[in-house]
Amino acid sequence: NxxxxxxxxxxxxxxxxxxxxxxxxxxxxxxxxxxxxxxxQPFFVDVTLPYSVIRGETFVLQATVFSYLQQCVQVHVALAKSSDFQVELCRTCRDRECLCAEEAKTFMWNVTAVQLGMSARVGTVMGNLKTEVKGSSVPFISASLVSLVRCIWFEFSCYTFILSLSGNMAEEPVSLHLPDNAVKGSARASISISGDLLGKALQNLDHLVQMPHGCGEQNMVLFAPIVYVLQYLEKTRQLTPEIKERATGFLRNGKDNRPPLAPLDGSYSVFGQQDGEGNTWLTAFVVKSFGQARKYIYIDDKNIQDALRWLEQNQLPSGCFATKGTLFHSSLKGSVDDEISLGAYVAAALLELGQPLKGKLMQMTLRCLQQAVHNVTNVYTEAVLAYAFALAGDYETTQELLYKLEEQAIKSGGQIHWSPKPSSLASTDSWPGTQSVDVELTAYVLMAYLSKPRMHAGDMTTAGGIVAWLARQQNAYGGFASTQDTVVALQALAKYAARTFSTSGQALVRVKSQGGFGRAFQVNRQKRLLVQEAAMAEDPGQFLLQVHGSSCVFAQTVLRYHEPPPRDAVTFTLRVNTELTNCSQADVRVLTVHILASYIGSRVTSNMVMVEVSLLSGFTLAPRSRLLENIQAREDKVAMSSFSPSLIISFHLHKLNDESQTFTLQLEQVIQIKNLKPASIKVYDYYQPGGLQISPALGLGAGFQVLCL
Incomplete structure (x- = not known):
């Protein structure tokens, strides 16, 4: 019908x-x-919690019971016992109330967080008034709350290559050590096993770098590495429909977050219209990434052609390129070889895009580089030049540059890498561990070896030593410290993995300790891309990795812990002043924060700077914060990138110099917290994030409670 x-x-x-x-x-x-x-819903419970609290802070947990039943009922509300928190005794508080139609009653507990990570369960029982709460029960309502420590989160990873051939056993000791000032109870250790060099990166394609993003170049870290992983999987015939669908989904999202177009000319810029002109380096980076992605997702060819036309229009008579736009890349700044570094980068990008060698654009570019190659003294420039000439098929020039790089190589324990000379990167800008620029230029050298027209017998041995060092610099997610080192290093590792790929072999991996911990992992062809992980019960501790079989196994141990913030200024100065307003009970309490920051490193100005403000528990960014109102008005083009608004606020600065700059924001208290712990503010170089300065001064502690409550 x-x-x-x-x-x-x-x-x-x-x-x-x-x-x-x-x-x-x-x-x-x-x-x-x-x-x-x-x-x-005739009957339900709503729980009010702060987004997070710091261990030792006390907050009011509120559970409001709503009833739309037609009859009155008596409700009994209780907080389940847990070792995660302590509840203050309250002799005047009621846990039973009469609730009639369309009424709501609120029950409260003063709760103190005592564990890192906690959850609360609120149980409610209702019944007819005459039956004294013997009616039906409502299921427990679980409320998760993040309990933290107000310290700095450190994350160290160590990659270990274990190669077992012909059925023999190979083993490698692993030591996990915590510093003396690590926060008690904050340590977490884990181990992951994979049969593929890119296994960890494939698992974490959408968050390879644990840093804020928002400007054009930073957004591209969500795009370019995915193309290299897809190319590798396709070459090795490991690309399944499921992996392809997931990866191309990330590519589409990355394309939607692409760097903004500069005004009407086809180029790309870091912060869009406010930059006023396109950026040569970023335009080359984007056009080659989009060109390589065309095989997997739709890219409008007009965007690529417009960008190529813009690059051609900005080619100098010498054949190199005009430096348009601000360069935030730490290795393309402050060097006498700026023009050559940029020219080499653009040449490599155009060749990766597939531009014809005999075309006018490439001929002029290579001629400029050829004339300068013998006078270059900067190791980073030599590395990028070697890669560009290798792509161009110029064996002699590539080999000459690699001979020069060989003399500057740092070799230790079978590992090989390169680092800028002290004059090109002052020690005052260094940070514990490896510099991002070391990873990037070492990756360029690896790609030069792998892209040569002819390879020598020892080239793959050298490449293996480079990979052994590069892989040990990876973070726990398969990326590296910052954006460009992640992009270039993963491209290099993908080239090496494709060149050395083999489907044969399998292995049994055992991890054990003297304390009784033990786990076993099977690695074979079917599990090659699978990342097998396990928490390590003992930290710190001594562990032994054993491999039986004939396969290459990649093991990574990760140790995470909290540590109090450092006090000494190394690269930046940071001061914080606070003002408290609206302290009457009737008004929202507002905390005004003044942040004063300056750069004290060896250069005249810094690279791009990140400022991260950790919010006090119970506070959020005020909707009309002065910082938000002044973002567009500032001449230095601050770009706001706010994320996790109840936990952290971050924003970019184009640069800092030795003159202190002041930034002001307002925070509103939405939930009252007792024993309020201080929050921290961080300022650091985006491309050398280890040289950070931290202020733990954001907070008023008990004084705030006395003044306002």
Whole structure:
């Protein structure tokens, strides 16, 4: 009769719903008028919590019980016992209340967080008044709350290559050591095993780098490495439909977050319209990334052609390129070889894009580089030049540059890497561990070896030593410290993995300790891309990795812990002043924060700077914060990138110099907290994030409680 009745179950929520229906027939399309319905929950509990608290802070946990039942009921509300928190005794508090139709009653507990990571369970029982709460029970409601320590989160990873051939056993000792000032109870250790060099990166394609992003170049770290991983999987015939669908989904999202176009000329810039002109380096980076991605997702060819036309228009008579836009890349700044470094980068990008060698654009570019190659003294420039000439098929020039680089190589324990000379990167800018620029230029050298027209017998041995060092610099997610080192290093590792790929072999991996910890992992062809992980029960501790079989196994141990913030200024100075307003009970309490920062490193100005503000527990950024109002008005083009607004606020600065700059923001208290712990503010160089300065001064502690409560 042309009608059909269909029963569906509405979600269990108090909400208004719009219901729409359409039908398809052989001769047309039918659309029914929309109708509405309202669903109600006759009885439910709503729990109010702060987003997070610091261990030792006390907050009020509120549970509000709502009843839309037609009769009055008596409710009993209780907080389940847990070792995660302590509850203050309250002799005047009631846990039983009479609740009638369309009423709500609120129950409160003073809760102190005592563990890192905690959850609360609120149980409610209701019954008829005459039966003294012997009626039906409502299921427990679990409320998760993040309990933290207000310290700095350190994360160290160590990659270990274990190669077992011909059925022999290979083993490698692993030591996990915590510093003396590590926060008690904060340490977490884990181990992961994979049969593929890019296994960890494949698992974490959408968060390879644990840093804020928002400007054009930083957004591209969400895009370019995915292309290299797809190319590798395709070459090695490991690309499954499931992996391809997931990876191309990330590519589409990355394309949507692409760097903004500069005004009407086809180029790309870091912060869009406010930059005023396109950026030569970023335009080359984007055009080659988009060109390589065309095989996997739709890219408008007009964007690529417009960008190429813009680069050609900005080519100098010498054949190199005009430095347009601000360079935030730490290795393309402050060097006498700036023009050559940029020219080499653009040449490599154009060749990766597939530009013809005999075309005018490439001929002029290579001629400029050829004339300068013998006078270059900067090791980073030599590395990028070697890669560009290798792509161009110029064996002699590539080999000459690699001979020079060989003399500057740092070799230790079978590992090989390169680092800028002290004059090109002052020691005052260094940070514990490896510099991002070391990773990047070492990756360029690796790609030069792998891209040469002819390879020597020892080239793959050298490449293996480089990979052994590079892999040990990876973070726990398969990326590296910053953006460009992640992009270039993963491209290099993908080239090496494709060149050395083999489907044969399998291995059994055992991890054990003297304390009784033990786990076993099987690595074979079917599990090659699988990252197998396990928490290590003992930290610190001594562990032994053993491999039986004939396969290459990649093991990574990760140690995470909290540590109090450092006090000494190394690269930046940072001061914080606070003002408290609206302390009356009737008004929202507002904390005004003044942040004063300056750069004291060896250069005249810093690279791009990140400022991260950790919010006090119970506070959020005020909607009309002065910082938000002044973002667009500042001449230095601050770019706001706010994320996790209840936990952290971050924003970019183009640069800092030795003159202190002041930034002001307002925070509003939304939940009262006792024993309030100080929050921290960090300022650091985006491309050398280890040289950070931290202020633990954001906070008023007990004084705030006395003044306002």
């Amino acid at each position: 042309g009608s059909r009745s269909v029963q569906v179950t509405a979600p269990a929520a108090a909400a208004d719903w719009k219901v729409k229906a359409f039908c398809l027939a052989g001769r047309g399309f039918g659309l029914a008028p929309a109708t509405s319905l309202r669903t109600v």
